[in-house]
Amino acid sequence: MSFNRAYSLPETAAAKLDKLVDEIEARPGRLVNPDELRAASDSLSVKEVVNRLPEGFSEEDFVGILKLAMLTECATDSYSAVFREGATTYNAPWLARFNDTIWTPDEYTHYTPYQYMLQSLGYSEEQLKNEMSEVQGRHYEHCCGKTPVELTTYGIAQEYLTDNWHGMISQLMRESAPYAAQCATAVKRRETLHTIWYREMTAVQIEENPNLIPLVAATLQSFQMPGTRLVPQFGTRALEWMDKASVDFSRVTSDFVRNFYEVTGSVKRAGNLFLTLAARRGMKIGPVPLSSINTVLSKIGGPGYGIIGEAVLDKFGVPRATNDSRFLNGLKSNLKNMVARQIDTSSIIGKV
Numbered sequence: 001m002s003f004n005r006a007y008s009l010p011e012t013a014a015a016k017l018d019k020l021v022d023e024i025e026a027r028p029g030r031l032v033n034p035d036e037l038r039a040a041s042d043s044l045s046v047k048e049v050v051n052r053l054p055e056g057f058s059e060e061d062f063v064g065i066l067k068l069a070m071l072t073e074c075a076t077d078s079y080s081a082v083f084r085e086g087a088t089t090y091n092a093p094w095l096a097r098f099n100d101t102i103w104t105p106d107e108y109t110h111y112t113p114y115q116y117m118l119q120s121l122g123y124s125e126e127q128l129k130n131e132m133s134e135v136q137g138r139h140y141e142h143c144c145g146k147t148p149v150e151l152t153t154y155g156i157a158q159e160y161l162t163d164n165w166h167g168m169i170s171q172l173m174r175e176s177a178p179y180a181a182q183c184a185t186a187v188k189r190r191e192t193l194h195t196i197w198y199r200e201m202t203a204v205q206i207e208e209n210p211n212l213i214p215l216v217a218a219t220l221q222s223f224q225m226p227g228t229r230l231v232p233q234f235g236t237r238a239l240e241w242m243d244k245a246s247v248d249f250s251r252v253t254s255d256f257v258r259n260f261y262e263v264t265g266s267v268k269r270a271g272n273l274f275l276t277l278a279a280r281r282g283m284k285i286g287p288v289p290l291s292s293i294n295t296v297l298s299k300i301g302g303p304g305y306g307i308i309g310e311a312v313l314d315k316f317g318v319p320r321a322t323n324d325s326r327f328l329n330g331l332k333s334n335l336k337n338m339v340a341r342q343i344d345t346s347s348i349i350g351k352v
């Protein structure tokens, strides 16, 4: 693995990151309990759900959704190895500890409810175990960089989208299989915690070294869900299924922007991140590529990025800490409106 010299943290960071992981270890929340699920496996039947799927949703779609959840979750060791490798290479014992003592054992339990749900639809335990072993044996190529800040950034995006996936499943089953829906929600809640924890870890790193923002942008640009790599036959259909299940994409974008606003800790830094990301995606304002605007803004510093940050947060309906728009003069507010018009969902979260 090549070493990325752009990653560095001042000495003050280690104690803060260690303390953060101490706090997580002290309060990990309630894990999913596979024994409880096994004991209640009869109540995890989702046969009724198939009879009452939304318009345009087939049984094959529903099975695909459950299989994507089960098969992506079962490959915990593949992802865990990537985080351990990054933590070792970049001397980040806090990340190794979080990965090994909290995240990995937690993730090991997440496939369980989906295995029982699929069994209720006629798949044998043996068949499902074979499918899982096959995925676990595949080579997993990580989409993004492996410095700690890139890994925790990847963690935010991946956990947030997985959280949505379990939430979507729960929603589909709520009426006709309430216990199964409750179990999907229990997994969802774990992913919510993971999102928050990775967000906090990323925020500390950015606070300690704001020059890491381009690494966050690079990660978001090359980000891919692990399912699209490990189980492409289902992973590549995720957006189609989200659409059929009426997932609100504008909420997803807004949540995404909010998460990364919180990561950066200020409107200005958020502006820096979003502009860097949009520039990397090749966006333009009129004939001018954002990359050249970014170069100018990085020379003049804060105020320019503040305008971009405000434009993006306002556009996606994310409340911001301070509201000083009324002080904007004409030129600034023109620039802000222009940015708001040009920066769209795809420039932030890629093509959806």
Ligand SMILES: [Fe+2]
Binding pocket: 073, 107, 110, 162, 191
């Ligand atoms: Fe998970």
Ligand SMILES: [Fe+2]
Binding pocket: 107, 159, 162, 190, 191, 194
């Ligand atoms: Fe997770």
